[in-house]
Amino acid sequence: MAVTALAALHRKLFDETDGNKFARLKDRLLNKHGMDERQAVLDILVGYAKEGQLLHWRNFLMTDIIALAEPGECGDFFTTCLDVPELSYWAVDGMLKSMGKAAYGPLVALAAKPEAKLSARAKAVKSLAVFSGQPFDRGLMLDPGHWKVEQLRLAEVLAWQADGYPAGHGFAAPATHASLAAPHSPLEKAAAQLEKKLAARRRREQDLAQPSNWLAIADPADLRQIAAHWTLPEHYQRFLACYSPLRVSIDGENYFQGLNLYGAAELVKRQHGYAWNPVTQESIAGWPEHYLVIADAGADPYCLDLGAITDGDAPVYTAEHGAGTWHFERHADSFVAFLTEIAAAA
Template sequence: MAVAPLAALHRKLFDETDGSKFARLKERLLKKHAAHDRLAVLDILTAYARDGQLLHWRAFLMSDIVQLAEANEHSAFFAWALVQPELAYRAVDGMLKSIGKDAYAPLVALAASSIASLEVRAKAVKSLAIFSRQPFDAGLPTDPGHWKAEQLQLDAVLAWQRDGTPDGAGHALPVTHAALEDPRSPLEKAAARLEKKLAAIRRKEQDLAQPSNWLTIASAADMAGIAQRWALPEHYRRFLACHSPLRVFINSPQYFQGLSLYGAAELIKAQHGYAWNPVSGEAIAGWPEQYLVIADAGADPYCLDLGAIADGDAPVYTAEHGMGAWRFERHADSFIDFLNEIAAAA
């Protein structure tokens, strides 16, 4: 009697000892059966997470399990996984997806645990913040694996629990300029083109605790600090004031390792290692003093030539780093041209 395809895959998964072959079997299981036999596939994956012989795959499967599970499913499994050190990180989201607010108490306890790893405790705080819309993660890295112990906000989490775990208001959206919706000048139109591309990126992935890929209104303090150091061409000054990039990264093959476009808050610090030594504050020999770094692609700088300002704009130059000496080439005739290029590449 022939073995049913799903049962055969189940047996092969549990028998396989080669990690690469296991990965292919797992993908076949998901592709062929997850859509119409979701619960059966979940049973196979949770069983492997409990007892499978490839220990690293027991942890890797947690992402698929959390994705496949729906509300009120496998709560006992997720509660068990939460106390397994190698599974707890992904089990946090499984608990919230399965039992919602009933997961708050065990997750707060996990966050406060002196036994759990810092990474798992941080994950508990991060996921609680997202689910409850409380600002426990404000200003912290999107990946809780990068948090430090002093950033856990445990006092705030415990106070929230004592207050009855109310829902929060979530993080406010960055403030943007109206010209992005009604662009009129060439600069505004270029910024609006870029904003349209950035909005598409944000729809795919965005963490408002650490917002990225926004064009925002710069603070007066940041603009004042910039004005004390440089006389900027008017188009670039207005771009920073009205459409200051907030963690804007253009992941395009057009730019080596992608392009980081600086905002007003980071422009001064961005000159470190190019124009001046960040430790001594001294100018670095060989750097053209009229060049202002406004972006970089894998540390290759893109610079405005402040010595060639004309009609409110300036050309953009670039060079490869690590060549022993800077060899700059003209990249764009103006900042507006450079902005349009970025918008097209995004």
């Protein structure tokens, strides 16, 4: 009975011309048969990727094929896909999963192939970097689909090939403060609560070439630059020094567009467009000079009032952007209260 049902679903999948209906059929195929009849389902999806009539779905199926395939499977299929422009991007990861280091040569060739799609060439470099631990992707955007041709670092990739593809060391995780594991003060407890939730996100997805959702020890040079601009309240200064956010974005009911919490490395630059015009190199009229922007939600600033520091802390104000003039409202009585709220929302 199961074979008959699978065969019927197979026929429906290949006959369907409506993309939405195809998606539902594909999901049914995976959910009902993907575990018990994995190999048969894999053969169906590979067959569709080769010959299916919905061209965009031939591309979309590649990630499902990669997820189903085990190491050593589908190597010939993925290798063939490298020469199919619509399939080459995801074929890169399929080859590495199937062939391991044996995929290095063809993927280096793809990266160096000027007539190939730039997105596929960049994907080859990015995936080779992740798989081998070589830092070809250092400082570049997480999505290689946005890379420029001059960012491919082909000279490094080719030198690595000539050297016999040595394994690299990858990227070290950002250094974190010990108090995150054993918090005592209200500031430390709020930071530790936020870190616990960020760590859960990192376990789901993390690329250490561009680490995100970390509370890290700040670079002393960044702290010196900040000190040259402002005298910060003690609690916020300690937060930046010990728990400086690295690409931390918070979702929650109070932040429907997401809240970006700034770190020490970006704090000075983040004042641009609020307190400072980087083009004219002048202060922007109408901005309260004692307000320091420490976060934003969809460009709505959250500011620490440096003119109201009490007991090592200061209140946080916010306003909507785009209104012509700023109308600030008190959001939290202190930075620690603000951080506690963020930690609860994350």
